[in-house]
Amino acid sequence: MKKLLLTTAVALGAAMSALAQADIKYTLSFANAAHHEAEISLTANALTAAPLKVRMSRSSxxxxxxxxxxxxxxxxxxxxxxxxxxxxxxxxxxxxVVAKHGPVVKVTYTLFANWTDGTYASIDPSHAHLNMPPTMMWAVGMDARPIHLKFTDYEKYGWKFATQLKPEGAPGAYFAPNFQYMMDSPTELSNFNIASWKVKNADGKEQSIRLAIHSDDTQATIDKFAEHIKKIVLEEQAIFGELPAYDYGDYIFLDDVHPTVSGDGMEHRNSTCIVHPAEKIEGNETRLLSTYAHEFFHAWNVKRIRPKSLEPFDYSHADMSSDLWFAEGFTQYYGGLTLTRAGFGKPEDYVFTANGLINTVLTSPAALKYTPTQMSRYSVFADAGVSIDPNNNANVFTSYYTYGGAIALGLDLKLRADRGITLDDYMTAVWKTLGKNMKPYTTADLQAVLAKVTTPTYAADFFDNYVNGIKKIDYAPLLDKAGMILRKAAPGKAWAGNIGGLAQRGRSGAARTVATTSGIPLTGSTAQNSPLYKAGLDAGDTMLKADGKELADAGSLQEIISGKKPGDKISITYKNRAGEHETTLTLEESPAYEVITYEKAGKELTKDQSAFRTAWLSSKVK
Structure with missing residues (x-):
């Protein structure tokens, strides 16, 4: 019996030892940073005899x-x-694939990285800007293994580390509990400036917020900029009543600021990767804040209030979701609202934000035909998708950012007007029901939470009409309660539609050139609700004459139209590969709207309207 126990103990100990070694180790070296290269190795151990498959990601x-x-x-x-x-x-x-191997396999590769944004990676002597999906090869089927990362050849560049990865003792050594966490952990190696502060939650616990900015600014500028970010953090904390519990008690903003980078912002669980194509922070402080407000809100909405369709995230292909109108759109709404509440814009100036959101849903051809859930699913093509051929997005796609933002605006105003509660109350309920306990949601779950804070009938009506349907919120009476007027932007003035004039652009930003010696080339699809479309004009056509007058550019057409009124008809001469043609363009009134305040319209703001506006747009920090 004793011998049997001893044998069992030895076997168990061996199994535990093997289990303890079942991790993934990476090393990243930057000896050739001048040529945008890194040498990377992946080591997997405690392997079985099955073939080892490794791969790069196809999504981020x-x-x-x-x-x-x-x-x-x-x-x-x-x-x-x-x-x-x-x-x-x-x-x-x-x-x-490595078909035949022993218990340990090490895979090495060279990475070329030269695109600085929120998705890709870039390496040069100034920094290693590493989003993980374009950087890290990974072992298929080993998602649960703990991961150890070791960075080398960085000291000679004067680089420091900014990341949500957990430091692991030795300099340059970091830890991720699993594959998903590593892939969600952008890392910046550079001589950045950093500011940090503590924020206390309602339960009395403090968490750290860090701001690491790689730019040509002084530390004093970064410290001053941090004061702006603090206001954003506190306003968004006030919406939910608390910060999320960051995994290591720490949240970090990573910002790369330089004229050569590509503007972007990308949310992560305990950090965000922000990239600003500007000379520096100094002198651009207010302009750069919107990305911070949007991305920090994602610490709740998306990273913890998590769509079931994105959980777990699959890095091997495009991830489609029907709920981006909420995940991105409601975040878009709160990004702009937070800036106003934090004092980075006057409440009366919020009309410009409202104007942009409302025009998206009331004038976009796609929004008039497709639901927010349908537009969310189109993200697999629209979200910085890489292609070189033109698309018909002018007619088949409306951004789920602004579409969802307009829904959030309407729901906020409706809840205030109809129920005496706010969108903040709804978001808090969503947080407590779905986000705080990390319960991935469906569209039906979001409706169920709205039913709890209102009534089942109210929630069903809202989702049936405005989320799963294409009915539009009646914004005018809702805005009126805040002393704002929704009206046509150009009543009684003739409009032909938006002239193409700008070529379709690929991921590189390079314009598709159109060879022409005269006239106005239409290089993008015309909108279906425009006179241009109804006259049969589209991409590939070049407008030569209007009303018998030669056209040199879009300005010359507008000059002709300015003397007309809606309903007037003008002849258009145009050419394409089929030859030269004539058509008749019937001018219309522009469908565009504008939002203005009572004050600008010369109307007196009532006490009730002033109170409504103040309750909506004023600071919530106590």
Whole structure:
């Protein structure tokens, strides 16, 4: 019996030892940073005899379209635990397999990275800007393994580390509890400036907020800018009544500011990656705040109030969701609202934000035909998707950011007017019901929470009409309660539609050129609700004459139209590959709206309207 127990103990100990070693180790070296390269290795141990498959990602957390990150990986090799070469076969553009191996396999590769934004990676002597999906090859089927990362060859550049990864003792050593956490952890290596402060929650517990900015600014500028960010943090904390419980008690903003970078913002669980194409922070402080307000709100909405369709995030293909109208759209609404509440804009100036949101849903051809859930699903093509051929987005897509933002605006005003509660109350209920306990939601779950704070009938009516349907909120009487007027932007004036004039642009930002010696080339789709479309004009046509007068540019057409009125008809001469043609353009009144205050309209604001506006747009920090 004793012998049996001893044997069992030895076997159990061996199994536990093997389990303890079942992790993933990475090393990242930057000796060739001048040429935008990193040398990266992945080591997996405690392997079975089954083939080991490794791959690069094709999507990125917070990005919903497909990206080909495998294109910038080369020199892929494999080794055993003793350093002997192993055969590795490339199965697809971003997938490799080691068929025969022992318990340890090390895969090495070279990464080229030269695009600084919230999705990709870039490396040069000034920094290593690492979003993880385009950086890290990963072992398929080993998502639960703990991960250890070691960065080398960074000291000579004077780099420091900014990341939500957990430091692990030695300099340059970091830890992620699993694959999903690592992939959600952007990391900036540079000589950045940092500011940090503590924020206390309602339960008395403090958490750290850090601001790391790689820019040409002084520390004094960053410290001053941090005071602005503090206001945003507190306003958004006030909406939910608390900060989320960050995994290591810490949240970090990573911002890269330089004229050569590509503007972007990307939310992560305990951090956000922000990129601003500006000379520096100094002199641009207020202009740069909107990205911070939007991305920090995601710490609640998206990263914890999590759509079931994105959980867990699949990095092997595009991730589609019907709920981005809420995840991104409501965040868009609160980003602008937070700035006003924090004092970075006067309440009466909020009309400009409301104007943009409302015009999206009332004038966009796609919003007039498709539901917010349908537009959310189109994200797999629209969210920085990589393609070179033109699309028909002018007619088939409306951004779920502004579409959802307009829904949030309408629901906020309706709740205030109809129920005496606010969208803040609804968001808090969503947080407590779904987000705080990380229960992934469906559209039906969001409706159920609205039913709890209102009534089942109220919630069903709202979702049936405005979320799962295409009916539009009647904004005019709701805005009137805040002393704001919704009216036509150009009543009685003739309108032909938005002239293309600008080429379709690919991911690189390069315009598609159109060879022409005269006239107005239409390089993008015309909108279906425009006179241009109804006259049969579209991409590929060049407008030569209007009303018998030659056209040199869009301005010359507008000059002709300015002397007309809605209902007037003008002849258009145009050409395309089929030859030269004539058509008749019937001018209309522009469908665009504008929002103005009572004060600007020369009307007196009542006490009730003033109180409504103040309750809506004033600070909620106590």
């Amino acid at each position: 957390a917070g990005r919903y379209a497909t990206h080909e990150f495998g294109k910038n990986v080369y020199n892929v090799k494999a080794w055993d635990g003793a350093g002997k070469p192993l055969a590795i076969e490339q199965l697809e553009g971003d997938v490799w």
